Amino acid sequence: MKRIMAILMVSVLNASAALAAEAPHRVVSMNVCTDQLAMLIAGEGQLYSVSYLAGDRNASVLADQAGGYVVNHGLAEEVFLMQPDLIIAGTFTTRTTVELLRRLGFRVEEFAPANSLDDIREHISRMGTLLGRQEKASALLAEIDDALAKLRAQPPSGKSVATYSANSYTSGSGTLVDALIGISGLENIAARLGLTGTSKLPLELLVLADPDLVVSSEGDYPGPALAEEGYVHPAFKALTAGSTAVNIPSKYTICGAPFTLEVARILQDAAGAAK
Missing domain, CATH: 3.40.50.1980 (Nitrogenase molybdenum iron protein domain)
Structure with a gap:
């Protein structure tokens, strides 16, 4: 009887394991x-x-x-x-x-x-x-x-880039965006300034840093929004008139997936086109 019970118990456990392993x-x-x-x-x-x-x-x-x-x-x-x-x-x-x-x-x-x-x-x-x-x-x-192989086959441009999102946020070291900037062969201004994670980047510091490229997600909001007031500031307009302005929709940086590498490709293309 005990042997039969043991066999039944093993069968139940095996069946449970099979169900757990099933997709x-x-x-x-x-x-x-x-x-x-x-x-x-x-x-x-x-x-x-x-x-x-x-x-x-x-x-x-x-x-x-x-x-x-x-x-x-x-x-x-x-x-x-x-x-x-x-x-x-x-x-x-x-x-x-x-x-x-x-x-x-x-x-x-x-x-x-x-x-x-x-x-x-x-x-x-x-x-x-x-x-x-x-x-x-x-x-x-x-x-x-x-x-990645295609991106890394391109020599580093040596240019600098600053990300400037709604509400003056930027991506410092330790972020996915910072990693993508590194893959693209550019230098992240936020990391150079010692900023980590998602941090506020005052417009004054952005202007003084004078990056070669400025990345924004302007237009993410369907109508006028206070979150994007930095984009209409005269100092920002003057900066982007002298630097290459790059618009990267935020949907490419919110989540990590194969399509996220599109950010690095856009940055590489913009750096190549910049004077």
Whole structure:
């Protein structure tokens, strides 16, 4: 009898392990970055729902593809009714919702923001593993390698660049944008000034630094906004009249994915065209 019970127990454990290893069939993403990674990697019909930001053209590179999925707003009630077998979220996704869904027994996997190319690689590999789509993830990593090889084949321009976003924010050392600037062969003015992370860059310091290129995301707002008042300041206009102004939509820098390298390509092209 004991032997029979032991055999049954082993069979149950093996069955449980097989189910745990099986790729999820109904996935819900609650974060614009996990939305896009999942859209790039998931198999046909595997991804059920993405966040409402996935369809925002200012925040998502894959906004056009987002229309093929059910939209969620990160509410525990709506996600519960979807009955997913896997929920993916960002580490800054609504904490109350994430914890409640976990307490209800749902499997929730979280992704931190990508601050480097290594982070992007790790996130792609992890998403591939979670979705049982390792081959697709490997193909995306190969795309990144090819794009990096082309970017690094160009000699460094030696030019300097400053990023100046809405509300006078810039990207200092330790950010994904700083890593992309390095890949493009330019020098980041914010890092030279000792700024780390996402920091405020006073217009006075920007003007005194006199970068060769100035990157903005002007036009991200559909109408006039106080957040972009720095772009109309006479000092900023004078600076960009003497420097090369480069507009890079913020959707390319919000999340880490293969398309993020488009930023480095734009910067390289702008540096090559600058006098």
